[in-house]
Amino acid sequence: MTATETPAATGSKSWIAALLLCFFVGSFGVHRFYVGKIGTGILMLVTFGGLGIWTLIDFIMIAIGKFSDKQGNALAR
Structure with a gap:
């Protein structure tokens, strides 16, 4: 790491936990409630995870480490 790079919070x-929640109950937005994203969790609950498409995108984002919590912090590995 160089002097100009800062590690992500x-x-x-x-x-x-977020990955498993997304896999098993992702259509209900439980993983979004878990990370504090209540508004989008409710939207996922109402739309059944965007008919599965939104859930799949979230699953991929969590798996590759690009999903963050409500404050924008990376999930702990």
């Missing part, structure tokens, strides 16, 4: 929410 890591939140207190677990990466593996």
Whole structure:
């Protein structure tokens, strides 16, 4: 790491917990409630995860480490 690079802040929410929640109950937005994104969690609940498309996108984002919590912190690995 060079002097100009700063490490991304890591939140207190677990990466593996979010991934498992998304896989098993992602259509209900439970993983979004877990990371504190209540508004989009409710939208996912009402739309059944965007008919599965939104859930799939979130699953991929969590798996590759690009999903963040409400404060914008990376999930803890």
